[in-house]
Amino acid sequence: MSVTVVGSIAFDAVSTPFGERERMLGGAATHFALAASFFDDVRVVGPVGDDFGDAELAVLATRGTDVADVERVAGGKTFFWKGAYGRDLNSRETLETQLNVFEQFEPKLSAASRASDVLFLANIQPELQLQVLEQMGEARFVALDSMNLWIDIARDALLDVIGRVTCVILNDAELRQLTGKPNVVSAAREVLRYGPSAVVAKQGEYGAVLMTEDDYVALPAYPLETVVDPTGAGDTFAGGFVGYLARHGFEPGTLRQAMAYGTALASFNVEAFGTERVTRLTQVEVDARVAELERITQLKQAVA
Amino acid sequence: MSVTVVGSIAFDAVSTPFGERERMLGGAATHFALAASFFDDVRVVGPVGDDFGDAELAVLATRGTDVADVERVAGGKTFFWKGAYGRDLNSRETLETQLNVFEQFEPKLSAASRASDVLFLANIQPELQLQVLEQMGEARFVALDSMNLWIDIARDALLDVIGRVTCVILNDAELRQLTGKPNVVSAAREVLRYGPSAVVAKQGEYGAVLMTEDDYVALPAYPLETVVDPTGAGDTFAGGFVGYLARHGFEPGTLRQAMAYGTALASFNVEAFGTERVTRLTQVEVDARVAELERITQLKQAVA
Numbered sequence: 198m199s200v201t202v203v204g205s206i207a208f209d210a211v212s213t214p215f216g217e218r219e220r221m222l223g224g225a226a227t228h229f230a231l232a233a234s235f236f237d238d239v240r241v242v243g244p245v246g247d248d249f250g251d252a253e254l255a256v257l258a259t260r261g262t263d264v265a266d267v268e269r270v271a272g273g274k275t276f277f278w279k280g281a282y283g284r285d286l287n288s289r290e291t292l293e294t295q296l297n298v299f300e301q302f303e304p305k306l307s308a309a310s311r312a313s314d315v316l317f318l319a320n321i322q323p324e325l326q327l328q329v330l331e332q333m334g335e336a337r338f339v340a341l342d343s344m345n346l347w348i349d350i351a352r353d354a355l356l357d358v359i360g361r362v363t364c365v366i367l368n369d370a371e372l373r374q375l376t377g378k379p380n381v382v383s384a385a386r387e388v389l390r391y392g393p394s395a396v397v398a399k400q401g402e403y404g405a406v407l408m409t410e411d412d413y414v415a416l417p418a419y420p421l422e423t424v425v426d427p428t429g430a431g432d433t434f435a436g437g438f439v440g441y442l443a444r445h446g447f448e449p450g451t452l453r454q455a456m457a458y459g460t461a462l463a464s465f466n467v468e469a470f471g472t473e474r475v476t477r478l479t480q481v482e483v484d485a486r487v488a489e490l491e492r493i494t495q496l497k498q499a500v501a
Numbered sequence: 502m503s504v505t506v507v508g509s510i511a512f513d514a515v516s517t518p519f520g521e522r523e524r525m526l527g528g529a530a531t532h533f534a535l536a537a538s539f540f541d542d543v544r545v546v547g548p549v550g551d552d553f554g555d556a557e558l559a560v561l562a563t564r565g566t567d568v569a570d571v572e573r574v575a576g577g578k579t580f581f582w583k584g585a586y587g588r589d590l591n592s593r594e595t596l597e598t599q600l601n602v603f604e605q606f607e608p609k610l611s612a613a614s615r616a617s618d619v620l621f622l623a624n625i626q627p628e629l630q631l632q633v634l635e636q637m638g639e640a641r642f643v644a645l646d647s648m649n650l651w652i653d654i655a656r657d658a659l660l661d662v663i664g665r666v667t668c669v670i671l672n673d674a675e676l677r678q679l680t681g682k683p684n685v686v687s688a689a690r691e692v693l694r695y696g697p698s699a700v701v702a703k704q705g706e707y708g709a710v711l712m713t714e715d716d717y718v719a720l721p722a723y724p725l726e727t728v729v730d731p732t733g734a735g736d737t738f739a740g741g742f743v744g745y746l747a748r749h750g751f752e753p754g755t756l757r758q759a760m761a762y763g764t765a766l767a768s769f770n771v772e773a774f775g776t777e778r779v780t781r782l783t784q785v786e787v788d789a790r791v792a793e794l795e796r797i798t799q800l801k802q803a804v805a
Contacts, residue, residue, distance in 0.1 A: 214683075285683035379518075379589035381706070383726040402685070403707035406721065415797050417710065417719030422687040450801070457800045493719050494798045496757045 199238035200443045201310045202229045202436075203329045204319020204342075205299065206243045206257065206267065209471060210279040213286060215425045221471035222253045224276060225319035225342065228429035231475045232436025232462040233317075234260035235483060236444040240310045242266040242329075244298040246273035259476050266310050273298035286424050287401065306332045315443040317435060318362070320344050323354035330361055338447060340364040340439050342431070348374050360392040366435050368399040381406070395452070397438065399431050407456055412449055416456050417494065419464035419486055426470045430463045433475060437462035454487075461486035503542035504747045505614045506533045507633045508623020508646075508736075509603065510547045510561065510571065513775060514583035517590060519729045525775035526557045528580060529623035529646065532733035535779045536740025536766040537621075538564035539787060540748040544614045546570040546633075548602040550577035563780050570614050577602035590728050591705065610636045619747040621739060622666070624648050627658035634665055642751060644668040644743050646735070652678050664696040670739050672703040685710070699756070701742065703735050711760055716753055720760045721798065723768035723790055730774045734767045737779060741766035758791075765790040 207224030211217060226243045233239045239262040245253075249269065258264050279293035304325055311334050318326040318341040326341065333339075339362040347355050348371060355375075359365055365388050367375065372384040385396040385408040395409045402424075404417040438459030445451045461483050468474045513527030530547045537543045543566040549557075553573065562568050583597035608629055615638050622630040622645040630645065637643075643666040651659050652675060659679075663669055669692050671679065676688040689700040689712040699713045706728075708721040742763030749755045765787050772778045 285677070373589070380726060380728065382724045386726065400707060403704060404719070404721065406724070413724055413797055414800075415708070415721030415724065416800070417708065417721065420686045420710070420717055420719065422684060422690065424684065453800045491800050493717055494800060496718075496720070496761045496795050496798060497754070 198314040198443045199240060199312075200233050200315040200317065200440060201240045201242060201306065201313035201333075202226045202233070202317040202319060203242040203304055203306075203326075204229065204317070204321055205276050206241070206245050206249070207276040207278055208248075209428060210277070210293075211282070211426055211428050211470065213282040213426050214284055215423070216470070218470045222256050223278065223429060223471050225429075225432040227257055227472060228432035228466065228475070229317055229319060229436035229439075230257060230262045231259055231472055232433045232459075232466075233440030233443070234262045235437070235462070235480060236440035236458075237315075239263065239440070240266060240313060242304060242306055242310055244268045244270050244273070244302045246270055246275040246298050249275045256472055256476055263309070266305075266307050268305065270298040270301075280428070282427065286427055289427070304329045304332065314338065315439060316340070317439050318342065318358070319432060319435075320347075323347050323351045323358050326358045327354065330358065338363045338439070338442060340366055340435065342366050342435060343371065345371060345374055356391060359388070362393055364395040364397065365393045366397040366399065366431075366438070368401070368431065372396070372398055382408070397456075399434060401427070401430070405434065405456060405460060407452060409449075409452070412452070414453050414456055416460050416490070419460055419490055420493070421464060421468065424467045427467050428471065430467050433466035434459040434463040457487045457490050458483065460490060502618040502747045503544060503616075504537050504619040504621065504744060505544045505546060505610065505617035505637075506530045506537070506621040506623060506740075507546040507608055507610075507630075508533065508621070508625055509580050510545070510549050510553070511580040511582055512552075513732060514581070514597075515586070515730055515732050515774065517586040517730050518588055519727070520774070522774045526560050527582065527733060527775050529733075529736040531561055531776060532736035532770065532779070533621055533623060533740035533743075534561060534566045535563055535776055536737045536763075536770075537744030537747070538566045539741070539766070539784060540744035540762075541619075543567065543744070544570060544617060546608055546610055546614055548572045548574050548577070548606045550574055550579040550602050553579045560776055560780055567613070570609075570611050572609070574602040574605075584732070586731065590731055593731070608633045608636070618642065619743060620644070621743050622646065622662070623736060623739075627651050627655045627662050630662045631658065634662065642667045642743070642746060644670055644739065646670050646739060647675065649675060649678055660695060663692070666697055668699040668701065669697045670701040670703065670735075670742070672705070672735065676700070676702055686712070701760075703738060705731070705734070709738065709760060709764060711756060713753075713756070716756070718757050718760055720764050720794070723764055723794055724797070725768060725772065728771045731771050732775065734771050737770035738763040738767040761791045761794050762787065764794060
């Protein structure tokens, strides 16, 4: 199988209590691809500007990710986001957003990208997500992310896309906002009624839960004493989760392991700025952290 | 073994999005005892006023809890707390606190209460917690709760008590405030340095984590679509956790099961106002929910 991801490729400027970066590779599609590439062939679809160099493209291509559908817009500038995190890293402020090449972006998927069995619609305008869906072949599994802005100003289009995907991956606050239900369990249940067969609620430092028609899985975050930069954690989780499913299939047992791999990958992502940690991450490290998550969440077994 | 709990017995006035109660039995010691009584003999130490009736005393004595050390203060009024919860039940406002008989409270433990192997110091002034400790015999396991107020105004006394207990049970925000560390994992690690051998971080709807010198356990909350009244959830958790340990011992394996029982009991507590649900709860219901928690947190096994 292969996984196609459509979404932002960006330069980020980030400050956290542990330091700052003026200009580093980021974007939802970037973080997703770096994680999903541990499991399967990944194809990235998204626009960049003239300012996007070969070094950045090489990072994007880590572990064999196909960057043929990364569209370099002549005369354009790459999407730029600037944000600052508060002391406990749970709150962040967006200081600047330059859409740049994203203003005119119209997704164009190559035949190879259309042929993927698995698709991740990263957080972009729901109308663009719809355009991608219409180009796709018969993907077996489509997952979607979104954000508060689209729930606010493009709710109908978003509900339209949600009705056509397999899996919705949102954070707690977004699920509450989307459904109007204050309780995350009932909010996730409501989203299942919109059409998807699985809903993942991302809960940041608290982990994530997954709900399907007849299953519920809850997983804590991997315990870290120091979080350096949370940027991209959600997309890294999605990359691990969706990538694992692409590789191993969509049975209940694989859903649980997929949650664990998403969680483990996200925990590495936040240990350093931007893509720094996941770019040089190894499969052995990921597997070890998944094993540790299994130990941490084991309720019955005594510990060695 | 038996468990002694020292703390508040109260009348609560509570409003939530699901209704309100003008005057219901509450208090930390009450909620703790109702949960711990599933596992072991429980003795409650705390003051009440003339307004505390036989009906309330009977609820406190559910499942055989010993109320001989409930001190009825002649001419006094029972501690009263009034609060209101916001729409998502994660925020609450205290509208009124009447200390009443607690203003003059000096803990006096009977010989039987002093002889308990296990002690829970519910959230009261650290100076009173110290007085209790000084009266106790050789308890094998002492757990402590506290709150932001004491961290603010009685920090030294609180650190003194913490240095003498086995286990600290606080919520995330309290652990952060106590240690000055914004990250809960490092905050819990810091509290271990103060002396206790275990720290539990309560995380409300997200569950709870436990840290010891060489173990870490994370457990999500039991998923509920409707939470009616969160009052007493933390003390109910503590009652299940400490009660289970009193009954089954303090090995790593029992710590994990104790977390699961605390979590299950807390989930029942919040399904109705005050003590309404846990008073009529059965062991079979509790065991079923613990089994469900094991299923929910199982990462490897496929589900039936």
